[in-house]
Amino acid sequence: MWFITTYQPVSLLSLKVSTATSTGGKSLLLPTPFAFKMALLDVVIRDGGVDLGEALWPTICSGQVAVRGPERIVVNNTFTKILKPNRSAAYDPDTGLFPVMGRTIGFREYVQWQGELQIAFQADSEAKDWARWLTQIHYLGKRGGFIQAVAPPTQADELPDDFTLLTQDNEAGFALDGTLQVMDDCASDVRFDQVNIYTTTKLRVGSDRILRHVILPYRMERSSRGYTLYRRL
């Protein structure tokens, strides 16, 4: 059963690609399966506690995710002030503090969607609260990248044709003038303690956090120093 939730963009989003650094924050156009599954796990834990999150993690981890993106997407390039760890921080006698983070600037991309984003999630087990949890996801990527579910999710047995499945390799072909994105997902055997950000268990890129090359049905329409505009095919 697919749960299809429609989200409206509220603010500009920044969902850094997995290879981005703190000074070079390139952003993806649409949420990845990994980002979506982490957001869903987060609301499940907030709603029902860690035990419920751990119990449902195998279902979330192996769930299928597909998207139907907005009509147009603009990526804004900008520089912002950031704090970066300063490993050689020395005691400041004027303030009596250790300035462990130094002020610097970093490149960031912020994405604006024109139109709604639909995310389809297929879980292989019954859980009556998926609808409630899916509507509680309110941001993706960097905090402040707000989205808003506009209604309870609809249910469908088959994935509608205009969705792009992100959790399987596309063998049916792709749009030649589409846009390539490297999207991350969880490997099928990733354990809860590996995605728990408060443990030291490693989540290795490539084997646990797998990278998939996805051609999104978007064509670059215009670009300049400050922005790139994409339109859905």
Next chain:
Amino acid sequence: MTTIYNLSISAKAILNLHSLNNEGGEGNQTQTRMVNIIGEDGRMHNVNAISGDMLKHIQAEHLYHISRERGLPLCAACQIFDANRMSADPDFQQWIRAEKPTPVQVVDRLLTCTLDDLEGNLITEGNQSVPRKSVVEFGWAVGIPEAVTTDQYFHVKYDPDRREIPTEKAERSGNLGQAIFHRPASSGQYAIVCNVEAHRIGYNDISQKYTLDEEERQARLAALLESLLYAFVQPNGAMRNTQNPHIVDVMGAVAYSTGPAPAPLVSPLNSRFDQQIGQIAQALNQIHEGRVQVASFGSLAELAEILQALLKDGRPHALTV
């Protein structure tokens, strides 16, 4: 008494002749922050914007003053509004090195400071990587296409004796001569969005326990809501010494949920945003047991009344632990 789990504000504000957020400068020309967005008409617009980081800085500064005035606990770094927050506190650093605390203990300690609790932090000292996620979140404030304009204005730092231009580098560094420069000013309607996760005040996300009693949590929520209101009343961004914004009007909606449910947030870039917030609240109430409430405001005074009522009567929702 109103229990608040989540609270959001969607506001359309008219700000005139401001330069609250700038990206940098080239020569003597300051470049204000501009973003490209697609409007409701499907066309791309280059509009002035204020980053969420700047809005949060404005709110955090108000919270700092309120906390000091009310005697809410602050760590040594937050007592002087240091951006590093508790990470820069020598006692905290000493404790991390000597005790080698667990992440639960680190977050418990962060929660002792009002600013670290409400605004968040990331502890990297001692090979740790322990985040405290912010309770309050801001999106970008974006100019509404066709309703915002930006221009550059010519200014002079006048020197009556301007014929005597110093030739020595050392003398020029004093910046004593006449100087011309260009400054931006923007005016128009802006879409502002923010969200407060009230249930997380004093809550350790790892141990899933509250470290503060109900009274302390309520005091922090009241301070947070008051600082949010002040951020609208007095937006302390950049260049206010000569370009303090004219705040002409603010309208929109405050939404809040009384239990686990999202407070709907729709961008005022959508011209029917207030109507849609009501519709979304209605739809969400079907699956969230009527927990979502919406209060519209048509002016800054009405927003003040709504927030005033909530900060007097509101209590942060407590998760079952």
